[in-house]
Amino acid sequence: MLETATTFLFVPGDREDRFEKALRSDADVVIIDWEASVITSRKEAARQNTISFLKQADGRKIAVRLNPYSGRDFLDDAAALWAIHRSIAGAFLTMVSSPDQVNCSVKALPPSLPLVGMIETAQALIQVDDIAACRPLCRIAFGNMDFQTDLELPPEENVGLIYPSSRLIIASRAAGLPGPIAGATENIADLDHFVASARFERNLGFLAKLCVHPSQLAPARQAFAPSEQEIAWAKQVLEATCDSHAVMIDGRMIDRPVIDRAQKILARAQTRTK
Incomplete structure (x- = not known):
């Protein structure tokens, strides 16, 4: 599922009231987020919400975005995954910085769980070839918003993303992975801007898209799936x-x-x- 999906929709892990609606959407994969959209005091609630929801829902098209390996929350995330790993499509590793970090992360996670590595910093980008070659990963994704913050790039401009995007795309191909997943477009109100960004990303070589609102799914599918x-x-x-x-x-x-x-x-x- 993670290897072939075109559209990925985020839903905050502490907003269990949105899980069912997200799952009924046209997204290929719904990502229940335990990381960026959840404040520290709500992390455990996000985990328990997900576990409870999956007791009564089909999780085959659900993935979970984990907290970074370098933080305390990762170990709690890993422990929670053991309760649901047979029910979900996989997990996203955030703030991946090196192949060693990927390998260390895998040791704490349930075996054979499909994993996507998120490239979100300059440090990760200079090692992206080796990261993509880590066989526990089935795909890589661009965490463009964190990358733009790391390099102090304007969020509404794409020119600064050409080089890192190209590195991800070439690294994926060289490692035998599917085309990578393009990052999120934070501007929800302007769908024309979203369409322009999606076309730009597809022309660079991305084959999928992270979405933050259901309204982005249809234009993302149109941009990334064969017409x-x-x-x-x-x-x-x-x-x-x-x-x-x-x-x-x-x-x-x-x-x-x-x-x-x-x-x-x-x-x-x-x-x-x-």
């Missing part, structure tokens, strides 16, 4: 190249790299229909 036009084009390419890998379609040269691209589009589209 009907892409699917039609891919089918046309494969049909036209059954007997030759060098043909012309609409004035464009088609050969092996383009055929490979068409096959990947159809593979992603097939995943979306399962």
